[in-house]
Amino acid sequence: MRLFRDLCTYSAVAVLALGLGACSQTPQKTERDDGVSTVKPKQPIAKQHGKKGSNETPQSVSYGGRGVGNYSAAALSGDFAGNPQLIAFIENLAASNGFDRNYLYGVFSQVRNRDDVARLWAQTSNDPGSPKGWFAYRDRFVNAANVQRGVEFWRQYGAHLKRAEQTYGVSAEYIVGIMGVETRWGRILGKHRVIDALVTSAITNQRRSNFFFKELKNYMLMTRSERMDPLAPKGSFAGAMGYGQFMPSSFHAFAVDFDGDGIRDLWNPVDAIGSIANYFAKHGWQRGGVVAVPARVGSDAYASMPDGFKVKYTASSLAARGIVPQYGNGSGTAYLLALSTVPGGYKEPWIGYNNFYTITRYNHSNYYAMAVHLLSQGIRGRVGK
Template sequence: MYLPRNSFARGAVALLALSLGACSSTPEKPETADNSSSSQQVVQKPVVQPKPKADQAQVVSYGGKGVGHYSAGALSGDFAGNSSLLGFIDNMVRTQGFDRNYLYGVFSQVRNRDDVARLWASTSSDPGSPKGWNAYRDRFVTAANVQRGVAFWQQNAPYLQRAQQQYGVPAEYIIGIMGVETRWGRILGKHRVIDALTTSAIVNQRRSKFFFDELKNYMLMTRSERMDPLSPKGSFAGAMGYGQFMPSSFHGYAVDFDGDGVRDLWNPHDAIGSVANYFAKHGWQQGGEVAVPAQVSSNTYANVPDGFKVKYSMSDLSRMGVAPKYGKGSSGPVHLLALSTVPNGYKEPWVGYKNFYVITRYNHSNYYAMTVHLLAQAVRERVGK
């Protein structure tokens, strides 16, 4: 979910408006060209102070001051005098126990990102993006990405195995999410998270409340995890780490999976546990199918409602001449997935199960969830487990 620099990525803004608030809001990653054959990247981690041997309630008792020697008597900088930000600061002091001068000091150093503002001001509807399912899939499910996914699995096998055992989520789907979101940490975002969230909260009037809520959750995260609030970097909308969690998702689902006392989404081990926990809490069915190709006896399926928002029973699909080609299926409703191909207009039929729907809780897109599924399966096949 990075700042778009081409017409394909600009079109992700429309999807962003619909799906922001889960983890990542869009699978597009055009900010950084991915031409290197290396499977690893040096990740710039946030500045984290050693966490005291205390629970979070005791951490809050530091007079409301977080990490960093920030202090000012008034709000200055790019947002000096901004009534919305001043109101936010006042609320954080009143309801969350922050020190006012500390917040003045922090937000006086926050920058108004003109590139983020221009993005939210855009009203274009994606006139130049590759059209259809095949083009979308082929951006992510590539031989190079499969190999990188295999390398990530090999490098982090003990944590992936433990996550699978603890949360019931197969390792390949954790890998699939991280591959689509950040290419396993290769492209984590170049915007300071606090700049992105503050700019978005002030310039995006339609979603101002959402972004101020995310900014609140971000400041609470940096305080509880002892992070310098001006240090972490992420996407243009404030998504963070290997799995591109928004700050609210951090508080709902992030876990300290390596036991060092800090929930750090820029740490691949904590990110593995956090993605697995996210899926588990959204109802992942252990051992259940995700999606399988469908065999069809008529073209009826192409003219009825489809997608993750529409629920059918297997008997409903049967009446439409649709049946899964293989697999044991899963309990509960199913989804008819008719993925449009271009230019021939054919709709590729699939049957999606509960776990497919769970993936869409991460990003509200049929294409996204199917791409995660196919990348996950390709990596598992290469690993041979």
């Protein structure tokens, strides 16, 4: 989670390529590879490489400073041979975090420069609703097929969702909804090796280079602590990972071992359920709280008012302007949501509350949070109470 605030300005790419969960505070989940169906591993990523305390560890795997895998080299070769930024990163990681230097050179000599990642970062469109507005965005995620898939996921993992709801106070439908928007419940996990995406981004995206080198460091620490081969995991072009599309920094802040096997594995749907719930809980989700409701408006004046998750109102101040919820009695902080159906056209009025804002911590987009809300409600309606 996320869930990478500045990266949310790339949400047009992210929606056509959406993956992530989560933009989150450290999060970072939003950029993904839409339309690329990846084959789900037969078992979670971490378990493919052996788990802590088990007898499953392959003989070629070693831990500690060398991490996982038989990688070793005296110098950096491959696509980034001689690159001073990557060499400096490797030397610093070895000196400050106890990695074996030759192990790191061996790993990074296998990393590939992904031209497609560099091209994606070069795109400049930054309007998540462009060009067709809210309805087009909504329909991409909230449709009968996705509702049915969400119902199927819930039925398969209902016991874990119930436990997450009890543990973290986060409504199960929103955990399911996040997974649906981010990865279609594991159907679109991303086609890029995470390490390739992070290194390519750090080297080619100069504006965000420091950010991606920090994420790369967090990624290497994750693969060591969770016993993963650093060349194995795949994710989005931004390096977002697993069912909830967490960036590596969000992994360290919010991922949990929800199935109790000693490994935090974001490609494991059970761990992902717990991790998304934990992410929301730590970002202020209110147990049983309202997310958003359609608004009744007395005039079209709302359409010119400042709106969105960055603008705070109160329920009473909105009511004073003739903007009230169509049902329920909201209180406290409220957010006016005027969702543009088409550029320059009618704006659909909603009122969001605290839990709506919490969803925007996953991805800083009004459209995203509303799509999650509507998909979640559609799934809940089919599953029943």
